[in-house]
Amino acid sequence: xxxxxxxxxxxxxxxxxxxxxxxxxxxxxxxxxxxxxxxxxxxxxxxxxxxxxxxxxxxxxxxxxxxxxxxxxxxxxxxxxxxxxxxxxxxxxxxxxxxxxxxxxxxxxxxxxxxxxxxxxxxxxxxxxxxxxxxxxxxxxxxxxxxxxxxxxxxxxxxxxxxxxxxxxxxxxxxxxxxxxxxxxxxxxxxxxxxxxxxxxxxxxxxxxxxxxxxxxxxxxxxxxxxxxxxxxxxxxxxxxxxxxxxxxxxxxxxxxxxxxxxxx
Amino acid sequence: xxxxxxxxxxxxxxxxxxxxxxxxxxxxxxxxxxxxxxxxxxxxxxxxxxxxxxxxxxxxxxxxxxxxxxxxxxxxxxxxxxxxxxxxxxxxxxxxxxxxxxxxxxxxxxxxxxxxxxxxxxxxxxxxxxxxxxxxxxxxxxxxxxxxxxxxxxxxxxxxxxxxxxxxxxxxxxxxxxxxxxxxxxxxxxxxxxxxxxxxxxxxxxxxxxxxxxxxxxxxxxxxxxxxxxxxxxxxxxxxxxxxxxxxxxx
Numbered sequence: 067x068x069x070x071x072x073x074x075x076x077x078x079x080x081x082x083x084x085x086x087x088x089x090x091x092x093x094x095x096x097x098x099x100x101x102x103x104x105x106x107x108x109x110x111x112x113x114x115x116x117x118x119x120x121x122x123x124x125x126x127x128x129x130x131x132x133x134x135x136x137x138x139x140x141x142x143x144x145x146x147x148x149x150x151x152x153x154x155x156x157x158x159x160x161x162x163x164x165x166x167x168x169x170x171x172x173x174x175x176x177x178x179x180x181x182x183x184x185x186x187x188x189x190x191x192x193x194x195x196x197x198x199x200x201x202x203x204x205x206x207x208x209x210x211x212x213x214x215x216x217x218x219x220x221x222x223x224x225x226x227x228x229x230x231x232x233x234x235x236x237x238x239x240x241x242x243x244x245x246x247x248x249x250x251x252x253x254x255x256x257x258x259x260x261x262x263x264x265x266x267x268x269x270x271x272x273x274x275x276x277x278x279x280x281x282x283x284x285x286x287x288x289x290x291x292x293x294x295x296x297x298x299x300x301x302x303x304x305x306x307x308x309x310x311x312x313x314x315x316x317x318x319x320x321x322x323x324x325x326x327x328x329x330x331x
Numbered sequence: 332x333x334x335x336x337x338x339x340x341x342x343x344x345x346x347x348x349x350x351x352x353x354x355x356x357x358x359x360x361x362x363x364x365x366x367x368x369x370x371x372x373x374x375x376x377x378x379x380x381x382x383x384x385x386x387x388x389x390x391x392x393x394x395x396x397x398x399x400x401x402x403x404x405x406x407x408x409x410x411x412x413x414x415x416x417x418x419x420x421x422x423x424x425x426x427x428x429x430x431x432x433x434x435x436x437x438x439x440x441x442x443x444x445x446x447x448x449x450x451x452x453x454x455x456x457x458x459x460x461x462x463x464x465x466x467x468x469x470x471x472x473x474x475x476x477x478x479x480x481x482x483x484x485x486x487x488x489x490x491x492x493x494x495x496x497x498x499x500x501x502x503x504x505x506x507x508x509x510x511x512x513x514x515x516x517x518x519x520x521x522x523x524x525x526x527x528x529x530x531x532x533x534x535x536x537x538x539x540x541x542x543x544x545x546x547x548x549x550x551x552x553x554x555x556x557x558x559x560x561x562x563x564x565x566x567x568x569x570x571x572x573x574x575x576x577x578x579x580x581x582x
Contacts, residue, residue: 122488123487123488124484124487124488143489143490145488146488146489147484147485147488149481149484149485151481153479153481153482153484153485155482155485155499155500155503155504156580157503157504157506157578157580158499158580166485166489167489167490169495169499170486170489170490170491170492170495171490198579198580200580214489218489
C-alpha cells in the first residue's frame with residue numbers, strides 16, 4: 067500500500083490571458099499510494115476538476131508535474147474518467163457505450179460483447195444493453211458511465227462528482243456499489259465531491275481544498291475499517307464527528323468562494 | 332366505424348371528392364378545358380405517355396440528374412462542413428466564401444455551368460449539386476460546432492484514434508443536423524432541376540412540362556406537374572426512411 071502511484075508536484079494552472087487571468091490552482095502537491103481511495107473536497111470553483119483533468123491528461127498544467135507509476139503489465143490504460151455529466155454518447159447503445167474503451171483499442175465485436183456483459187450484470191443493467199441512454203433514468207446513465215470506466219480496466223479511476231446529480235437514495239445505492247466493486251479491484255481512485263459525507267464513506271484520505279486559487283488546506287485520514295457499508299457508516303457517531311470537523315475546515319473556504327462568485331458577477 | 336377509422340376514411344375521401352368535383356365542373360362546362368383539362372383527360376394523357384415509353388424516359392432523366400447532383404453536393408458538403416466545424420482557421424478562410432456564394436440563386440449559374448460541363452446531364456447535375464452543397468456545408472458546420480465538448484474529452488480519455496473519432500463521434504453527433512439540411516436541399520434541388528430542364532435539354536419532367544406548354548398540349552403539362560410532385564414526395568419519403576435507419580437513437 068505504501069508504493070506511490072500518483073505523485074503530483076507543485077501543480078499550478080492559470081486560465082485566460084492578460085487581465086482576464088484566473089489562477090485556478092496554486093502549488094498543489096499530493097502523493098497517492100497504489101490502491102488508495104483519495105477524495106478531494108472543496109468549494110465550487112476551487113480547481114478540483116482541474117486537478118483531475120490534468121492527471122487524466124486532458125489539460126496541461128501551467129507549471130508543476132504529475133508523475134504516474136505504471137504497472138509492470140502496462141497494456142491496461144493508465145486512467146479512465148467518470149465524468150460529472152456522464153458523457154455517454156446518445157448514438158450508442160448502453161452496451162456500445164460501456165464497450166467504448168475496447169472498441170477504441172480495436173477489440174472485436176464478440177469479445178466486446180462478452181466482456182461488457184459481466185459489468186452490465188454487476189451494475190444490474192443487463193436488460194438494458196440495447197437501450198439508448200435517453201431511454202434510461204439519470205441513475206442508470208451514471209451506472210453505465212461507471213461501467214464504461216470499469217470495462218476499460220484502468221490502473222487509476224478518476225471520478226468527477228459522479229453522483230452529484232442523483233437523488234439521495236440513488237446516491238447511497240451507487241456509493242454502496244462503488245465500494246463493493248472497488249474493494250475487490252485494488253484500483254487507485256481519485257474521487258471529487260462536494261459532499262463531505264460521501265467523501266468519508268468512500269475515501270481512505272480526504273483532501274480538503276481552499277477557495278480559488280485551489281491549494282491543499284488539510285489532509286484528513288479516514289480510519290473506518292473495510293469492507294465498508296456507506297449506509298451503516300452513517301450510523302457511527304465518529305462519522306458525525308468527522309463530518310463536523312471537516313465542515314469546520316471547509317466553511318470559511320465556502321464563504322470565500324461565494325464572495326468571489328458574487329464579485330465576478 | 333371508430334373515430335380513428337372515420338378520420339382515415341376522410342383523408343382518403345377528401346382528395347377523391349375534390350377530383351370528382353373537378354371532373355363534374357369540367358363536364359358541366361364550368362372550367363375552360365383548353366387551360367384546365369378534366370382529371371379523366373389528364374389520366375388518359377398520362378396513360379398514353381406511359382404506354383409510349385416517353386414518360387419513363389423523362390422520369391429516368393430527371394431522377395438520374397437529381398441523384399447524381401445530390402450525391403455530388405452532399406458528400407463534399409458534409410466533409411467540408413465537418414472540417415469547418417472542427418477547425419476555426421479553416422472556418423475563418425471558408426466562411427466568407429460560403430456566405431457570399433450561398434445566396435446566389437443557383438439557377439442563375441446554369442449558363443456558366445453549361446459552358447463548363449456542356450449541354451448534357453452534367454450541367455444539370457452540377458446545378459443540383461451547387462444547390463445542395465452550400466446548405467449541407469452550413470448545416471454540417473453547425474451540427475459539428477454544437478457537439479458538446481464533453482464528447483471530445485470522453486473520446487480522448489478512452490483512447491479514440493482519429494478515424495474512430497470521425498466515424499463514431501463527430502459524424503453520428505452531427506447527423507441529425509446534417510439530415511435537416513439534406514431535407515431542405517432535396518426540395519430546393521427539385522425546383523432548380525425542373526427549372527433547368529425547362530430551357531436546356533430534350534428530356535426530363537421539366538422538359539415535358541415546358542414543351543407541352545409550347546405546343547399547347549395542356550394535358551401533358553398537367554401529367555408532368557403531377558409526376559414531379561409524386562417524385563418529390565417519394566424522394567422525401569426515401570430520405571426520411573434513410574434518416575430513420577441511420578439515426579435510430581432519435582425516435
